[in-house]
Amino acid sequence: MNEMTELGRLRSEVPAPTAEALAAQEDRFLAALAAPATPATPAEQEDRRHGAFPASRRGRRGRLLFGGLLAAAALAAAAVLGPVLAGPGARPTAYANSAIGIELRGDEYVATIKDPFADHALYSEAFRAMGLDVALDLRPASPTAVGEVFRLGFSGTTESDRIGGTLRPEGCTPGRPGCALTVTVSKDFGGKGVLYLGRPARPGELYQNNADAGRKGEALEGYVVDGRPVAEVLAETRRRGLEVTFQIIEPAPGGDGFSVDPRGQSAKVGGHWVVWAAEPYRQGAVRLLVSEKRVPKNPVTGD
Incomplete structure:
Protein backbone atom coordinates (compact mmCIF):
# COMPACT_ATOMS: atom_id res chain seq x y z
CA MET A 1 0.00 0.00 0.00
CA ASN A 2 1.52 3.37 -0.97
CA GLU A 3 1.43 6.54 1.09
CA MET A 4 -1.41 8.16 -0.86
CA THR A 5 -3.57 5.04 -0.53
CA GLU A 6 -2.95 4.97 3.23
CA LEU A 7 -3.78 8.68 3.50
CA GLY A 8 -6.99 8.06 1.56
CA ARG A 9 -7.94 5.30 4.02
CA LEU A 10 -7.27 7.56 6.98
CA ARG A 11 -9.32 10.30 5.39
CA SER A 12 -12.29 7.97 5.02
CA GLU A 13 -11.99 6.57 8.56
CA VAL A 14 -11.49 9.82 10.48
CA PRO A 15 -14.69 11.92 10.58
CA ALA A 16 -14.36 15.57 9.73
CA PRO A 17 -14.10 17.52 13.02
CA THR A 18 -16.40 20.43 13.68
CA ALA A 19 -15.05 23.94 14.04
CA GLU A 20 -15.79 23.84 17.78
CA ALA A 21 -13.93 20.55 18.20
CA LEU A 22 -10.90 21.88 16.31
CA ALA A 23 -10.83 25.02 18.45
CA ALA A 24 -11.07 23.01 21.67
CA GLN A 25 -8.33 20.67 20.48
CA GLU A 26 -6.07 23.62 19.65
CA ASP A 27 -6.67 25.16 23.12
CA ARG A 28 -5.79 21.89 24.82
CA PHE A 29 -2.69 21.46 22.68
CA LEU A 30 -1.44 25.00 23.36
CA ALA A 31 -2.15 24.62 27.08
CA ALA A 32 -0.18 21.40 27.14
CA LEU A 33 2.76 23.08 25.43
CA ALA A 34 2.64 26.00 27.84
CA ALA A 35 2.40 23.83 30.96
CA PRO A 36 5.65 23.61 32.96
CA ALA A 37 7.44 20.33 32.75
CA THR A 38 6.91 18.09 35.79
CA PRO A 39 10.14 16.58 37.07
CA ALA A 40 10.19 12.85 36.72
CA THR A 41 9.98 10.83 39.91
CA PRO A 42 12.68 8.24 40.68
CA ALA A 43 10.19 5.53 39.69
CA GLU A 44 9.50 7.25 36.36
CA GLN A 45 13.22 7.60 35.69
CA GLU A 46 13.59 3.86 36.31
CA ASP A 47 10.66 3.16 33.93
CA ARG A 48 12.25 5.26 31.19
CA ARG A 49 15.47 3.26 31.41
CA HIS A 50 13.38 0.16 30.69
CA GLY A 51 11.36 1.74 27.88
CA ALA A 52 8.18 2.26 29.96
CA PHE A 53 6.10 5.43 30.11
CA PRO A 54 3.63 6.50 32.86
CA ALA A 55 -0.03 6.29 31.87
CA SER A 56 -0.47 10.07 31.99
CA ARG A 57 2.35 10.59 29.49
CA ARG A 58 1.07 7.83 27.20
CA GLY A 59 -2.27 9.67 27.18
CA ARG A 60 -0.66 12.91 26.03
CA ARG A 61 1.31 11.03 23.38
CA GLY A 62 -1.92 9.48 22.17
CA ARG A 63 -3.58 12.90 21.85
CA LEU A 64 -0.64 14.18 19.80
CA LEU A 65 -0.81 11.08 17.59
CA PHE A 66 -4.53 11.65 17.02
CA GLY A 67 -3.76 15.23 16.03
CA GLY A 68 -1.20 13.84 13.56
CA LEU A 69 -3.80 11.54 12.04
CA LEU A 70 -6.12 14.51 11.54
CA ALA A 71 -3.27 16.36 9.84
CA ALA A 72 -2.63 13.33 7.58
CA ALA A 73 -6.30 13.27 6.64
CA ALA A 74 -6.12 16.96 5.79
CA LEU A 75 -3.11 16.31 3.54
CA ALA A 76 -5.02 13.55 1.76
CA ALA A 77 -7.89 15.95 1.17
CA ALA A 78 -5.46 18.49 -0.29
CA ALA A 79 -3.93 15.93 -2.68
CA VAL A 80 -7.11 15.94 -4.79
CA LEU A 81 -8.82 19.27 -5.21
CA GLY A 82 -12.57 18.90 -5.37
CA PRO A 83 -14.65 21.14 -7.63
CA VAL A 84 -14.50 24.81 -6.63
CA LEU A 85 -17.89 26.40 -7.19
CA ALA A 86 -18.47 30.01 -8.21
CA GLY A 87 -21.98 30.05 -6.79
CA PRO A 88 -25.29 28.15 -6.59
CA GLY A 89 -26.13 26.50 -9.92
CA ALA A 90 -22.83 27.55 -11.50
CA ARG A 91 -20.26 25.28 -13.05
CA PRO A 92 -17.15 24.65 -10.96
CA THR A 93 -14.19 26.94 -11.64
CA ALA A 94 -11.39 24.51 -10.74
CA TYR A 95 -10.68 20.82 -10.25
CA ALA A 96 -7.55 18.69 -9.99
CA ASN A 97 -6.52 15.08 -9.55
CA SER A 98 -3.18 13.31 -9.93
CA ALA A 99 -3.34 13.36 -13.75
CA ILE A 100 -4.81 16.74 -14.70
CA GLY A 101 -5.76 20.14 -13.32
CA ILE A 102 -8.51 22.29 -14.80
CA GLU A 103 -9.34 25.91 -14.06
CA LEU A 104 -11.50 28.62 -15.57
CA ARG A 105 -9.44 31.42 -17.08
CA GLY A 106 -11.49 34.18 -18.62
CA ASP A 107 -13.79 32.72 -21.26
CA GLU A 108 -12.25 29.23 -21.40
CA TYR A 109 -11.32 26.25 -19.26
CA VAL A 110 -7.61 25.44 -19.33
CA ALA A 111 -6.68 21.84 -18.55
CA THR A 112 -3.02 21.21 -17.73
CA ILE A 113 -1.82 17.62 -18.10
CA LYS A 114 0.25 16.65 -15.06
CA ASP A 115 0.76 13.00 -16.07
CA PRO A 116 0.64 12.31 -19.84
CA PHE A 117 0.85 8.55 -19.18
CA ALA A 118 -2.11 8.37 -16.77
CA ASP A 119 -5.24 6.29 -17.21
CA HIS A 120 -7.45 8.26 -19.60
CA ALA A 121 -10.35 7.74 -17.22
CA LEU A 122 -8.73 10.27 -14.85
CA TYR A 123 -8.93 12.94 -17.56
CA SER A 124 -12.61 12.19 -18.17
CA GLU A 125 -13.25 12.28 -14.42
CA ALA A 126 -11.84 15.80 -14.22
CA PHE A 127 -13.81 17.14 -17.18
CA ARG A 128 -16.96 15.50 -15.85
CA ALA A 129 -16.44 17.19 -12.48
CA MET A 130 -16.38 20.51 -14.33
CA GLY A 131 -19.67 19.70 -16.08
CA LEU A 132 -17.95 19.07 -19.42
CA ASP A 133 -18.53 16.03 -21.63
CA VAL A 134 -14.97 15.82 -22.98
CA ALA A 135 -12.78 12.75 -23.51
CA LEU A 136 -9.02 13.06 -23.89
CA ASP A 137 -6.88 10.41 -25.59
CA LEU A 138 -3.11 10.95 -25.52
CA ARG A 139 -1.08 9.11 -28.18
CA PRO A 140 2.72 8.66 -28.54
CA ALA A 141 4.12 11.21 -30.97
CA SER A 142 7.41 12.08 -32.62
CA PRO A 143 9.32 15.01 -31.06
CA THR A 144 7.79 17.79 -33.18
CA ALA A 145 4.24 16.42 -32.89
CA VAL A 146 4.00 16.45 -29.09
CA GLY A 147 1.11 18.79 -28.36
CA GLU A 148 -0.38 18.44 -31.85
CA VAL A 149 -4.01 17.43 -32.23
CA PHE A 150 -4.09 14.14 -34.13
CA ARG A 151 -7.84 14.09 -34.45
CA LEU A 152 -10.73 16.07 -33.04
CA GLY A 153 -14.40 15.27 -32.96
CA PHE A 154 -17.13 17.17 -31.19
CA SER A 155 -20.73 18.17 -31.49
CA GLY A 156 -21.38 21.65 -30.16
CA THR A 157 -24.62 23.26 -29.16
CA THR A 158 -23.63 26.82 -30.09
CA GLU A 159 -21.35 28.45 -32.63
CA SER A 160 -19.05 29.57 -29.83
CA ASP A 161 -18.34 26.00 -28.68
CA ARG A 162 -14.67 25.21 -29.22
CA ILE A 163 -12.04 22.78 -28.01
CA GLY A 164 -8.34 22.40 -28.75
CA GLY A 165 -4.96 21.29 -27.47
CA THR A 166 -1.34 22.43 -27.59
CA LEU A 167 1.89 22.89 -25.63
CA ARG A 168 2.17 25.88 -23.33
CA PRO A 169 4.10 28.09 -23.50
CA GLU A 170 4.00 27.91 -27.28
CA GLY A 171 7.17 26.41 -28.72
CA CYS A 172 8.44 25.05 -25.41
CA THR A 173 10.34 21.78 -25.14
CA PRO A 174 8.36 18.86 -23.68
CA GLY A 175 9.85 17.53 -20.47
CA ARG A 176 11.42 20.80 -19.43
CA PRO A 177 10.10 22.69 -16.38
CA GLY A 178 7.18 24.95 -17.18
CA CYS A 179 6.31 23.17 -20.44
CA ALA A 180 3.02 21.28 -20.34
CA LEU A 181 0.39 19.72 -22.57
CA THR A 182 -2.80 21.72 -22.28
CA VAL A 183 -6.37 21.43 -23.49
CA THR A 184 -8.72 24.40 -23.79
CA VAL A 185 -12.52 24.26 -23.80
CA SER A 186 -14.84 27.23 -24.22
CA LYS A 187 -16.52 28.39 -21.02
CA ASP A 188 -20.07 27.61 -22.13
CA PHE A 189 -19.26 24.39 -24.01
CA GLY A 190 -22.43 22.32 -24.01
CA GLY A 191 -21.70 19.55 -26.51
CA LYS A 192 -19.63 16.38 -26.54
CA GLY A 193 -16.00 16.24 -27.55
CA VAL A 194 -13.11 13.82 -27.98
CA LEU A 195 -9.56 15.02 -28.50
CA TYR A 196 -6.60 12.91 -29.64
CA LEU A 197 -3.42 14.69 -28.61
CA GLY A 198 0.26 13.84 -29.15
CA ARG A 199 2.30 13.08 -26.04
CA PRO A 200 5.97 12.15 -25.54
CA ALA A 201 6.63 8.52 -26.48
CA ARG A 202 8.12 6.00 -24.12
CA PRO A 203 11.30 4.24 -25.34
CA GLY A 204 10.33 1.71 -28.02
CA GLU A 205 6.79 3.02 -28.52
CA LEU A 206 5.71 3.45 -32.13
CA TYR A 207 4.71 6.98 -33.07
CA GLN A 208 1.08 7.36 -34.04
CA ASN A 209 1.39 10.56 -36.03
CA ASN A 210 2.28 11.21 -39.64
Whole structure:
Protein backbone atom coordinates (compact mmCIF):
# COMPACT_ATOMS: atom_id res chain seq x y z
CA MET A 1 0.00 0.00 0.00
CA ASN A 2 1.52 3.37 -0.97
CA GLU A 3 1.43 6.54 1.09
CA MET A 4 -1.41 8.16 -0.86
CA THR A 5 -3.57 5.04 -0.53
CA GLU A 6 -2.95 4.97 3.23
CA LEU A 7 -3.78 8.68 3.50
CA GLY A 8 -6.99 8.06 1.56
CA ARG A 9 -7.94 5.30 4.02
CA LEU A 10 -7.27 7.56 6.98
CA ARG A 11 -9.32 10.30 5.39
CA SER A 12 -12.29 7.97 5.02
CA GLU A 13 -11.99 6.57 8.56
CA VAL A 14 -11.49 9.82 10.48
CA PRO A 15 -14.69 11.92 10.58
CA ALA A 16 -14.36 15.57 9.73
CA PRO A 17 -14.10 17.52 13.02
CA THR A 18 -16.40 20.43 13.68
CA ALA A 19 -15.05 23.94 14.04
CA GLU A 20 -15.79 23.84 17.78
CA ALA A 21 -13.93 20.55 18.20
CA LEU A 22 -10.90 21.88 16.31
CA ALA A 23 -10.83 25.02 18.45
CA ALA A 24 -11.07 23.01 21.67
CA GLN A 25 -8.33 20.67 20.48
CA GLU A 26 -6.07 23.62 19.65
CA ASP A 27 -6.67 25.16 23.12
CA ARG A 28 -5.79 21.89 24.82
CA PHE A 29 -2.69 21.46 22.68
CA LEU A 30 -1.44 25.00 23.36
CA ALA A 31 -2.15 24.62 27.08
CA ALA A 32 -0.18 21.40 27.14
CA LEU A 33 2.76 23.08 25.43
CA ALA A 34 2.64 26.00 27.84
CA ALA A 35 2.40 23.83 30.96
CA PRO A 36 5.65 23.61 32.96
CA ALA A 37 7.44 20.33 32.75
CA THR A 38 6.91 18.09 35.79
CA PRO A 39 10.14 16.58 37.07
CA ALA A 40 10.19 12.85 36.72
CA THR A 41 9.98 10.83 39.91
CA PRO A 42 12.68 8.24 40.68
CA ALA A 43 10.19 5.53 39.69
CA GLU A 44 9.50 7.25 36.36
CA GLN A 45 13.22 7.60 35.69
CA GLU A 46 13.59 3.86 36.31
CA ASP A 47 10.66 3.16 33.93
CA ARG A 48 12.25 5.26 31.19
CA ARG A 49 15.47 3.26 31.41
CA HIS A 50 13.38 0.16 30.69
CA GLY A 51 11.36 1.74 27.88
CA ALA A 52 8.18 2.26 29.96
CA PHE A 53 6.10 5.43 30.11
CA PRO A 54 3.63 6.50 32.86
CA ALA A 55 -0.03 6.29 31.87
CA SER A 56 -0.47 10.07 31.99
CA ARG A 57 2.35 10.59 29.49
CA ARG A 58 1.07 7.83 27.20
CA GLY A 59 -2.27 9.67 27.18
CA ARG A 60 -0.66 12.91 26.03
CA ARG A 61 1.31 11.03 23.38
CA GLY A 62 -1.92 9.48 22.17
CA ARG A 63 -3.58 12.90 21.85
CA LEU A 64 -0.64 14.18 19.80
CA LEU A 65 -0.81 11.08 17.59
CA PHE A 66 -4.53 11.65 17.02
CA GLY A 67 -3.76 15.23 16.03
CA GLY A 68 -1.20 13.84 13.56
CA LEU A 69 -3.80 11.54 12.04
CA LEU A 70 -6.12 14.51 11.54
CA ALA A 71 -3.27 16.36 9.84
CA ALA A 72 -2.63 13.33 7.58
CA ALA A 73 -6.30 13.27 6.64
CA ALA A 74 -6.12 16.96 5.79
CA LEU A 75 -3.11 16.31 3.54
CA ALA A 76 -5.02 13.55 1.76
CA ALA A 77 -7.89 15.95 1.17
CA ALA A 78 -5.46 18.49 -0.29
CA ALA A 79 -3.93 15.93 -2.68
CA VAL A 80 -7.11 15.94 -4.79
CA LEU A 81 -8.82 19.27 -5.21
CA GLY A 82 -12.57 18.90 -5.37
CA PRO A 83 -14.65 21.14 -7.63
CA VAL A 84 -14.50 24.81 -6.63
CA LEU A 85 -17.89 26.40 -7.19
CA ALA A 86 -18.47 30.01 -8.21
CA GLY A 87 -21.98 30.05 -6.79
CA PRO A 88 -25.29 28.15 -6.59
CA GLY A 89 -26.13 26.50 -9.92
CA ALA A 90 -22.83 27.55 -11.50
CA ARG A 91 -20.26 25.28 -13.05
CA PRO A 92 -17.15 24.65 -10.96
CA THR A 93 -14.19 26.94 -11.64
CA ALA A 94 -11.39 24.51 -10.74
CA TYR A 95 -10.68 20.82 -10.25
CA ALA A 96 -7.55 18.69 -9.99
CA ASN A 97 -6.52 15.08 -9.55
CA SER A 98 -3.18 13.31 -9.93
CA ALA A 99 -3.34 13.36 -13.75
CA ILE A 100 -4.81 16.74 -14.70
CA GLY A 101 -5.76 20.14 -13.32
CA ILE A 102 -8.51 22.29 -14.80
CA GLU A 103 -9.34 25.91 -14.06
CA LEU A 104 -11.50 28.62 -15.57
CA ARG A 105 -9.44 31.42 -17.08
CA GLY A 106 -11.49 34.18 -18.62
CA ASP A 107 -13.79 32.72 -21.26
CA GLU A 108 -12.25 29.23 -21.40
CA TYR A 109 -11.32 26.25 -19.26
CA VAL A 110 -7.61 25.44 -19.33
CA ALA A 111 -6.68 21.84 -18.55
CA THR A 112 -3.02 21.21 -17.73
CA ILE A 113 -1.82 17.62 -18.10
CA LYS A 114 0.25 16.65 -15.06
CA ASP A 115 0.76 13.00 -16.07
CA PRO A 116 0.64 12.31 -19.84
CA PHE A 117 0.85 8.55 -19.18
CA ALA A 118 -2.11 8.37 -16.77
CA ASP A 119 -5.24 6.29 -17.21
CA HIS A 120 -7.45 8.26 -19.60
CA ALA A 121 -10.35 7.74 -17.22
CA LEU A 122 -8.73 10.27 -14.85
CA TYR A 123 -8.93 12.94 -17.56
CA SER A 124 -12.61 12.19 -18.17
CA GLU A 125 -13.25 12.28 -14.42
CA ALA A 126 -11.84 15.80 -14.22
CA PHE A 127 -13.81 17.14 -17.18
CA ARG A 128 -16.96 15.50 -15.85
CA ALA A 129 -16.44 17.19 -12.48
CA MET A 130 -16.38 20.51 -14.33
CA GLY A 131 -19.67 19.70 -16.08
CA LEU A 132 -17.95 19.07 -19.42
CA ASP A 133 -18.53 16.03 -21.63
CA VAL A 134 -14.97 15.82 -22.98
CA ALA A 135 -12.78 12.75 -23.51
CA LEU A 136 -9.02 13.06 -23.89
CA ASP A 137 -6.88 10.41 -25.59
CA LEU A 138 -3.11 10.95 -25.52
CA ARG A 139 -1.08 9.11 -28.18
CA PRO A 140 2.72 8.66 -28.54
CA ALA A 141 4.12 11.21 -30.97
CA SER A 142 7.41 12.08 -32.62
CA PRO A 143 9.32 15.01 -31.06
CA THR A 144 7.79 17.79 -33.18
CA ALA A 145 4.24 16.42 -32.89
CA VAL A 146 4.00 16.45 -29.09
CA GLY A 147 1.11 18.79 -28.36
CA GLU A 148 -0.38 18.44 -31.85
CA VAL A 149 -4.01 17.43 -32.23
CA PHE A 150 -4.09 14.14 -34.13
CA ARG A 151 -7.84 14.09 -34.45
CA LEU A 152 -10.73 16.07 -33.04
CA GLY A 153 -14.40 15.27 -32.96
CA PHE A 154 -17.13 17.17 -31.19
CA SER A 155 -20.73 18.17 -31.49
CA GLY A 156 -21.38 21.65 -30.16
CA THR A 157 -24.62 23.26 -29.16
CA THR A 158 -23.63 26.82 -30.09
CA GLU A 159 -21.35 28.45 -32.63
CA SER A 160 -19.05 29.57 -29.83
CA ASP A 161 -18.34 26.00 -28.68
CA ARG A 162 -14.67 25.21 -29.22
CA ILE A 163 -12.04 22.78 -28.01
CA GLY A 164 -8.34 22.40 -28.75
CA GLY A 165 -4.96 21.29 -27.47
CA THR A 166 -1.34 22.43 -27.59
CA LEU A 167 1.89 22.89 -25.63
CA ARG A 168 2.17 25.88 -23.33
CA PRO A 169 4.10 28.09 -23.50
CA GLU A 170 4.00 27.91 -27.28
CA GLY A 171 7.17 26.41 -28.72
CA CYS A 172 8.44 25.05 -25.41
CA THR A 173 10.34 21.78 -25.14
CA PRO A 174 8.36 18.86 -23.68
CA GLY A 175 9.85 17.53 -20.47
CA ARG A 176 11.42 20.80 -19.43
CA PRO A 177 10.10 22.69 -16.38
CA GLY A 178 7.18 24.95 -17.18
CA CYS A 179 6.31 23.17 -20.44
CA ALA A 180 3.02 21.28 -20.34
CA LEU A 181 0.39 19.72 -22.57
CA THR A 182 -2.80 21.72 -22.28
CA VAL A 183 -6.37 21.43 -23.49
CA THR A 184 -8.72 24.40 -23.79
CA VAL A 185 -12.52 24.26 -23.80
CA SER A 186 -14.84 27.23 -24.22
CA LYS A 187 -16.52 28.39 -21.02
CA ASP A 188 -20.07 27.61 -22.13
CA PHE A 189 -19.26 24.39 -24.01
CA GLY A 190 -22.43 22.32 -24.01
CA GLY A 191 -21.70 19.55 -26.51
CA LYS A 192 -19.63 16.38 -26.54
CA GLY A 193 -16.00 16.24 -27.55
CA VAL A 194 -13.11 13.82 -27.98
CA LEU A 195 -9.56 15.02 -28.50
CA TYR A 196 -6.60 12.91 -29.64
CA LEU A 197 -3.42 14.69 -28.61
CA GLY A 198 0.26 13.84 -29.15
CA ARG A 199 2.30 13.08 -26.04
CA PRO A 200 5.97 12.15 -25.54
CA ALA A 201 6.63 8.52 -26.48
CA ARG A 202 8.12 6.00 -24.12
CA PRO A 203 11.30 4.24 -25.34
CA GLY A 204 10.33 1.71 -28.02
CA GLU A 205 6.79 3.02 -28.52
CA LEU A 206 5.71 3.45 -32.13
CA TYR A 207 4.71 6.98 -33.07
CA GLN A 208 1.08 7.36 -34.04
CA ASN A 209 1.39 10.56 -36.03
CA ASN A 210 2.28 11.21 -39.64
CA ALA A 211 5.08 13.73 -40.12
CA ASP A 212 8.03 14.52 -42.33
CA ALA A 213 11.16 12.98 -40.80
CA GLY A 214 13.17 15.68 -42.54
CA ARG A 215 11.62 18.62 -40.73
CA LYS A 216 13.44 20.47 -37.96
CA GLY A 217 13.59 18.48 -34.76
CA GLU A 218 13.06 15.08 -36.39
CA ALA A 219 15.52 12.27 -37.09
CA LEU A 220 16.33 13.25 -40.71
CA GLU A 221 16.26 17.00 -40.11
CA GLY A 222 17.27 18.92 -43.23
CA TYR A 223 17.37 15.90 -45.52
CA VAL A 224 14.94 15.66 -48.47
CA VAL A 225 14.18 12.12 -49.65
CA ASP A 226 11.72 13.06 -52.43
CA GLY A 227 12.46 10.80 -55.42
CA ARG A 228 15.89 9.62 -54.26
CA PRO A 229 17.00 5.99 -54.76
CA VAL A 230 16.69 3.74 -51.72
CA ALA A 231 20.45 3.06 -51.67
CA GLU A 232 21.21 6.79 -51.39
CA VAL A 233 18.73 7.35 -48.56
CA LEU A 234 20.00 4.29 -46.69
CA ALA A 235 23.51 5.71 -46.77
CA GLU A 236 22.20 8.84 -45.01
CA THR A 237 20.25 6.89 -42.39
CA ARG A 238 23.33 4.81 -41.61
CA ARG A 239 25.38 7.98 -41.23
CA ARG A 240 22.87 9.20 -38.63
CA GLY A 241 22.67 5.84 -36.87
CA LEU A 242 19.00 5.29 -37.69
CA GLU A 243 17.12 2.06 -38.17
CA VAL A 244 14.86 1.79 -41.21
CA THR A 245 11.56 0.07 -41.93
CA PHE A 246 9.86 0.12 -45.33
CA GLN A 247 6.28 0.65 -46.39
CA ILE A 248 5.78 -0.43 -49.98
CA ILE A 249 3.24 1.66 -51.84
CA GLU A 250 1.60 1.32 -55.24
CA PRO A 251 1.48 4.76 -56.94
CA ALA A 252 -1.57 5.65 -59.00
CA PRO A 253 -0.92 6.35 -62.69
CA GLY A 254 0.65 9.77 -63.00
CA GLY A 255 1.38 9.94 -59.28
CA ASP A 256 -2.09 11.05 -58.20
CA GLY A 257 -2.16 9.20 -54.88
CA PHE A 258 -1.23 5.66 -53.94
CA SER A 259 -2.49 2.47 -52.33
CA VAL A 260 -0.96 0.03 -49.85
CA ASP A 261 -1.32 -3.73 -50.09
CA PRO A 262 -0.72 -5.26 -46.62
CA ARG A 263 0.03 -8.61 -48.26
CA GLY A 264 2.79 -7.12 -50.40
CA GLN A 265 4.95 -5.72 -47.60
CA SER A 266 7.31 -8.70 -47.55
CA ALA A 267 8.77 -7.97 -51.00
CA LYS A 268 12.51 -7.37 -51.09
CA VAL A 269 13.23 -3.67 -51.58
CA GLY A 270 16.03 -3.00 -54.04
CA GLY A 271 18.55 -0.18 -53.91
CA HIS A 272 17.17 1.22 -57.18
CA TRP A 273 13.64 1.60 -55.77
CA VAL A 274 12.31 5.13 -55.21
CA VAL A 275 11.80 6.79 -51.83
CA TRP A 276 8.82 9.15 -51.83
CA ALA A 277 8.61 10.04 -48.15
CA ALA A 278 10.31 9.43 -44.81
CA GLU A 279 8.27 9.44 -41.59
CA PRO A 280 9.24 9.20 -37.92
CA TYR A 281 8.62 5.60 -36.84
CA ARG A 282 9.91 5.41 -33.27
CA GLN A 283 12.87 6.80 -31.37
CA GLY A 284 15.97 6.13 -33.50
CA ALA A 285 14.04 4.77 -36.47
CA VAL A 286 12.28 6.05 -39.59
CA ARG A 287 9.84 4.56 -42.07
CA LEU A 288 10.51 4.99 -45.81
CA LEU A 289 7.59 4.96 -48.23
CA VAL A 290 8.94 3.35 -51.41
CA SER A 291 7.86 1.96 -54.75
CA GLU A 292 9.63 -0.03 -57.42
CA LYS A 293 8.43 2.13 -60.26
CA ARG A 294 8.92 5.86 -60.70
CA VAL A 295 6.00 8.16 -61.57
CA PRO A 296 5.95 11.80 -62.80
CA LYS A 297 5.11 13.33 -59.41
CA ASN A 298 5.31 12.37 -55.78
CA PRO A 299 2.28 10.15 -55.04
CA VAL A 300 2.51 10.90 -51.30
CA THR A 301 2.69 14.70 -51.36
CA GLY A 302 1.20 15.33 -54.78
CA ASP A 303 4.15 17.54 -55.76
